[in-house]
């Protein structure tokens with residue numbers, strides 16, 4: 001898949017600009033195994049890079065302008081290096097312009113470039129297509145400027161671009177996964193210290209990603225609203241962030257109204273579940289891992305309210321097919337998008353067959369699946 005995106009970006013570059021690119025940058029999408037809506041609460045997350053992602057073919061140009069071609073949309077953009085303005089409407093251009101605007105704040109210079117972009121990720125599926133685009137563009141622009149920074153400044157520039165150019169107050173998980181996650185391993189990230197630990201997946205586990213077919217839009221306000229609830233809950237509890245709250249404090253405090261209590265309960269429980277899931281992963285304990293996925297889904301459904309009925313149905317189908325040896329949950333921001341399932345490799349085909357037999361997308365199709373590991 002990486003190669004498919006790279007080849008398409010390179011071919012699109014030649015077709016658009018009439019010459020060969022000097023290089024092709026790539027950044028993957030991610031599936032989050034567990035740790036949902038906790039990155040902006042200084043919590044623990046456990047994403048994993050996908051083979052699918054975004055490739056950006058690049059060539060320097062000497063007039064301090066950036067010309068970009070998005071092959072998937074057959075659309076172009078051009079702007080002066082020092083003066084990228086937010087795009088109207090918000091779309092792929094927001095990521096390109098946002099990254100060009102935010103890289104210098106990380107001490108990374110931006111110079112004129114031609115870029116051709118091609119991606120293999122489904123959009124609106126909660127698999128981080130925009131972080132993949134932003135990090136790939138950041139890598140390409142750095143390569144044009146002759147530098148190859150580490151993952152953290154790339155991720156920070158991509159996150160700032162999202163905040164300022166799309167209005168979504170996302171956490172660090174997606175750009176950091178796109179910039180740092182090694183293929184085929186889970187990446188445990190402490191979003192407070194930003195310490196990362198790659199944990200290999202046992203060879204007999206399968207990670208399946210099944211698309212519900214319900215498209216999600218992060219910018220639609222619900223995401224930012226959840227973030228505000230968490231900040232309000234932390235303020236009411238007198239802690240710097242919900243990372244510092246305990247389950248006892250959340251349940252006993254008189255300072256939380258019922259809504260904020262449920263939001264805080266999810267975050268505090270999810271951080272503990274992620275730590276426990278990472279431990280189960282290290283031990284190769286598939287049943288223990290799966291139990292945390294199921295508990296996480298219940299919490300997102302009941303307390304954080306980011307699941308939707310179609311996703312709940314798909315998760316239930318997967319849970320029934322998997323049984324105790326693994327589990328399933330929504331992945332990403334929620335309100336539609338994809339479901340992640342972890343199961344015994346020997347049973348993966350059977351599990352996917354169950355989703356094709358029992359689940360239909362809102363427009364009546366069998367669901368699409370990606371085998372992530």
Ligand code: GLA
Nearest residue numbers: 036037170171172174332333
């Ligand atoms: C989106 C955001 C992330 C994270 C997830 C929920 O993917 O971009 O920062 O908050 O939602 O876990």
